[in-house]
Amino acid sequence: xxxxxxxxxxxxxxxxxxxxxxxxxxxxxxxxxxxxxxxxxxxxxxxxxxxxxxxxxxxxxxxxxxxxxxxxxxxxxxxxxxxxxxxxxxxxxxxxxxxxxxxxxxxxxxxxxxxxxxxxxxxxxxxxxxxxxxxxxxxxxxxxxxxxxxxxxxxxxxxxxxxxxxxxxxxxxxxxxxxxxxxxxxxxxxxxxxxxxxxxxxxxxxxxxxxxxxxxxxxxxxxxxxxxxxxxxxxxxxxxxxxxxxxxxxxxxxxxxxxxxxxxxxxxxxxxxxxxxxxxxxxxxxxxxxxxxxxxxxxxxxxxxxxxxxxxxxxxxxxxxxxxxxxxxxxxxxxxxxxxxxxxxxxxxxxxxxxxxxxxxxxxxxxxxxxxxxxxxxxxxxxxxxxxxxxxxxxxxxxxxxxxxxxxxxxxxxxxxxxxxxxxxxxxxxxxx
Amino acid sequence: xxxxxxxxxxxxxxxxxxxxxxxxxxxxxxxxxxxxxxxxxxxxxxxxxxxxxxxxxxxxxxxxxxxxxxxxxxxxxxxxxxxxxxxxxxxxxxxxxxxxxxxxxxxxxxxxxxxxxxxxxxxxxxxxxxxxxxxxxxxxxxxxxxxxxxxxxxxxxxxxxxxxxxxxxxxxxxxxxxxxxxxxxxxxxxxxxxxxxxxxxxxxxxxxxxxxxxxxxxxxxxxxxxxxxxxxxxxxxxxxxxxxxxxxxxxxxxxxxxxxxxxxxxxxxxxxxxxxxxxxxxxxxxxxxxxxxxxxxxxxxxxxxxxxxxxxxxxxxxxxxxxxxxxxxxxxxxxxxxxxxxxxxxxxxxxxxxxxxxxxxxxxxxxxxxxxxxxxxxxxxxxxxxxxxxxxxxxxxxxxxxxxxxxxxxxxxxxxxxxxxxxxxxxxxxxxx
Numbered sequence: 001x002x003x004x005x006x007x008x009x010x011x012x013x014x015x016x017x018x019x020x021x022x023x024x025x026x027x028x029x030x031x032x033x034x035x036x037x038x039x040x041x042x043x044x045x046x047x048x049x050x051x052x053x054x055x056x057x058x059x060x061x062x063x064x065x066x067x068x069x070x071x072x073x074x075x076x077x078x079x080x081x082x083x084x085x086x087x088x089x090x091x092x093x094x095x096x097x098x099x100x101x102x103x104x105x106x107x108x109x110x111x112x113x114x115x116x117x118x119x120x121x122x123x124x125x126x127x128x129x130x131x132x133x134x135x136x137x138x139x140x141x142x143x144x145x146x147x148x149x150x151x152x153x154x155x156x157x158x159x160x161x162x163x164x165x166x167x168x169x170x171x172x173x174x175x176x177x178x179x180x181x182x183x184x185x186x187x188x189x190x191x192x193x194x195x196x197x198x199x200x201x202x203x204x205x206x207x208x209x210x211x212x213x214x215x216x217x218x219x220x221x222x223x224x225x226x227x228x229x230x231x232x233x234x235x236x237x238x239x240x241x242x243x244x245x246x247x248x249x250x251x252x253x254x255x256x257x258x259x260x261x262x263x264x265x266x267x268x269x270x271x272x273x274x275x276x277x278x279x280x281x282x283x284x285x286x287x288x289x290x291x292x293x294x295x296x297x298x299x300x301x302x303x304x305x306x307x308x309x310x311x312x313x314x315x316x317x318x319x320x321x322x323x324x325x326x327x328x329x330x331x332x333x334x335x336x337x338x339x340x341x342x343x344x345x346x347x348x349x350x351x352x353x354x355x356x357x358x359x360x361x362x363x364x365x366x367x368x369x370x371x372x373x374x375x376x377x378x379x380x381x382x383x384x385x386x387x388x389x390x391x392x393x394x395x396x397x398x399x400x401x402x403x404x405x406x407x408x409x410x411x412x413x414x415x416x417x418x419x420x421x422x423x424x425x426x427x428x429x430x431x432x433x
Numbered sequence: 434x435x436x437x438x439x440x441x442x443x444x445x446x447x448x449x450x451x452x453x454x455x456x457x458x459x460x461x462x463x464x465x466x467x468x469x470x471x472x473x474x475x476x477x478x479x480x481x482x483x484x485x486x487x488x489x490x491x492x493x494x495x496x497x498x499x500x501x502x503x504x505x506x507x508x509x510x511x512x513x514x515x516x517x518x519x520x521x522x523x524x525x526x527x528x529x530x531x532x533x534x535x536x537x538x539x540x541x542x543x544x545x546x547x548x549x550x551x552x553x554x555x556x557x558x559x560x561x562x563x564x565x566x567x568x569x570x571x572x573x574x575x576x577x578x579x580x581x582x583x584x585x586x587x588x589x590x591x592x593x594x595x596x597x598x599x600x601x602x603x604x605x606x607x608x609x610x611x612x613x614x615x616x617x618x619x620x621x622x623x624x625x626x627x628x629x630x631x632x633x634x635x636x637x638x639x640x641x642x643x644x645x646x647x648x649x650x651x652x653x654x655x656x657x658x659x660x661x662x663x664x665x666x667x668x669x670x671x672x673x674x675x676x677x678x679x680x681x682x683x684x685x686x687x688x689x690x691x692x693x694x695x696x697x698x699x700x701x702x703x704x705x706x707x708x709x710x711x712x713x714x715x716x717x718x719x720x721x722x723x724x725x726x727x728x729x730x731x732x733x734x735x736x737x738x739x740x741x742x743x744x745x746x747x748x749x750x751x752x753x754x755x756x757x758x759x760x761x762x763x764x765x766x767x768x769x770x771x772x773x774x775x776x777x778x779x780x781x782x783x784x785x786x787x788x789x790x791x792x793x794x795x796x797x798x799x800x801x802x803x804x805x806x807x808x809x810x811x812x813x814x815x816x817x818x819x820x821x822x823x824x825x826x827x828x829x830x831x832x833x834x835x836x837x838x839x840x841x842x843x844x845x846x847x848x849x850x851x852x853x854x855x856x857x858x859x860x861x862x863x864x865x866x
Contacts, residue, residue, distance in 0.1 A: 046701060088518050
């Protein structure tokens with residue numbers, strides 16, 4: 001029964017993708033080696049033709065999605081997150097061959113790190129231990145310099161910025177949302193507080209049922225310009241206009257329910273408070289200060305609003321630098337990037353009782369706070385996470401940061417999370433040896 | 434009569450814009466200070482609203498175009514031209530205040546450099562003398578780090594790459610185009626040689642009449658995805674498919690007629706020969722080798738083909754580095770970037786008799802060769818040039834490189850070229866002093 005419950009939850013979350021990836025079960029997954037983009041030749045040739053073409057019509061299908069995750073700027077408008085013209089901060093190397101490091105998977109069967117990476121459609125992995133690269137691997141045309149879609153890891157950047165603004169006294173978690181965004185007065189956020197948004201305990205009616213075109217998720221995707229609306233579509237054409245249409249669906253503060261639209265509202269608040277676009281904030285406060293290797297970018301809606309819940313692309317190494325800065329309590333090379341209290345609050349996490357409302361059994365014991373996932377394990381680990389296998393995992397006790405970017409056919413982490421957690425535990429064991 | 438002729442030519446070229454900017458005469462030009470984008474507030478606010486919004490419908494209007502030229506990636510798909518992770522090559526400074534340097538304009542009236550820059554809607558100017566920055570100014574939110582649309586300067590990059598491939602023996606100017614692109618057999622290029630493409634002496638029927646929707650320029654813009662096609666449009670949807678539809682219009686090799694579509698064909702040839710995308714060639718052969726400050730990028734059509742005639746965006750400083758490399762015969766910091774013979778051939782220029790066929794009286798005495806404009810003046814100057822006031826001007830005798838990026842309301846250089854040439858001559862006099 002418990003197994004069946006878990007399967008049901010898993011299947012529900014399979015459908016919780018921003019992208020309308022065809023629903024897949026474990027049995028239907030294509031062999032990873034059969035869907036490597038260099039083999040499929042997507043967008044190669046002058047011009048690419050036939051099945052090699054990726055466009056608005058097939059960009060959310062699989063395996064096309066494998067290519068899209070490394071090329072999202074080639075499919076729509078984006079805004080740059082500039083690294084500045086300063087030197088790259090070197091990541092010291094202490095390489096170890098962890099390919100054949102063995103651990104037990106969720107079924108108790110032995111698996112190597114390399115097998116795990118291949119099995120979960122990995123594009124890039126970077127493991128830092130005490131700030132040094134101990135392991136780094138690329139697959140499926142992944143490359144150290146190539147920005148990869150981060151999906152909901154984007155939310156965690158928004159959460160960091162908001163938490164820092166609270167620390168600076170420019171924003172209060174106890175304020176009403178409408179103090180900052182009066183435009184939301186008649187929406188679900190009309191009587192919501194900022195902390196309900198930060199921790200996703202605000203009650204919003206937002207159905208993500210991909211088989212039902214009246215489901216709010218469709219209007220959201222049209223508003224973002226993620227997918228082209230049908231010809232007769234007359235609904236909202238921008239993210240902010242869409243947010244205004246959403247209604248309250250329950251009581252605020254009762255429980256955590258994962259709703260991307262909260263991140264969109266949080267981003268709106270952050271930009272309203274600072275007067276700056278998300279990309280400028282990320283550039284000024286993070287990208288220009290961490291000696292990043294590459295510019296990052298974010299996808300935008302038709303009026304330049306970032307897809308604050310899912311739109312960022314960045315490289316694995318640069319994301320590892322962010323993780324290392326957070327692991328060091330917000331410091332980078334002795335400079336304060338985020339206030340230590342911001343990181344301390346993050347580590348402490350949110351309300352584990354309220355988290356249970358999410359039904360995310362595969363994240364049993366977790367909490368969600370300021371747009372981050374807190375594991376509440378013995379090592380004090382916490383994570384930023386995105387669909388299709390994006391992960392920034394910080395393990396303070398092991399002094400380890402893991403970035404894993406993937407193009408898994410299944411959107412939801414439910415499908416792979418048990419294995420992923422075991423792998424991270426194994427990596428923590430490996431780096432400690 | 435001669436004045437009237439010149440006016441007629443000027444008015445014809447006003448309409449020769451990739452963008453269907455409303456036709457303007459000198460009397461109708463808006464005062465530059467009234468159309469500064471910081472004053473107009475385009476795309477500011479969260480969200481921008483009303484007249485501040487720039488979208489597919491108004492992006493080619495003026496003054497919206499002033500914002501677009503510095504933000505083109507925010508309006509559509511682009512591909513990155515990566516600078517690599519190496520250090521920035523410093524541009525030594527030898528600053529001089531040339532704001533008030535006086536010269537005579539085309540009517541014999543005194544004008545200062547600063548007045549000229551403001552009058553011609555300048556966004557950025559960088560003047561190098563012996564490789565050192567002597568003058569650098571930004572207006573209208575232009576910034577050292579912000580890539581600016583280069584329009585037809587893009588063509589000159591394609592020409593450089595093609596000339597280098599000829600030098601390497603991988604391409605021949607005397608070969609038929611169809612040797613490389615058999616798909617063009619039934620088009621205007623079916624019996625054309627590569628040098629006709631390089632020097633734009635191939636005869637192609639290509640009308641750029643913005644008041645006539647049957648004019649080929651419209652199908653070209655739909656194919657590029659520069660402007661959205663009408664709902665009932667059934668024509669070509671990619672640049673290469675569009676090129677196949679163009680017919681021969683006269684005799685090849687007789688005279689120079691400026692046709693952007695030749696640059697598209699040349700780019701196709703370059704990618705077919707190398708097996709590489711334009712952006713990879715620019716990154717590997719130029720951007721990664723010159724210590725550029727910023728990544729550049731190019732706009733692409735729905736299958737990833739670059740707008741080879743107009744799509745690049747780059748910073749003024751990085752473009753100045755390219756100019757300096759060419760001024761030094763293809764060398765940068767002692768390393769050969771392009772073969773000296775490529776630059777020598779460029780300086781020698783093309784056929785000045787054939788150039789007269791263009792009707793470009795405002796460029797009297799010029800020739801066009803390998804997608805560059807050769808001035809044939811006493812200083813041996815040559816140029817890459819784009820609509821709305823984009824210019825990379827190389828003056829070997831004065832050891833000077835000028836980059837001027839602008840957002841002039843009038844597309845054609847005809848409107849400003851006499852003044853621009855006088856200004857460049859004045860700058861050459863100034864740096865020599």
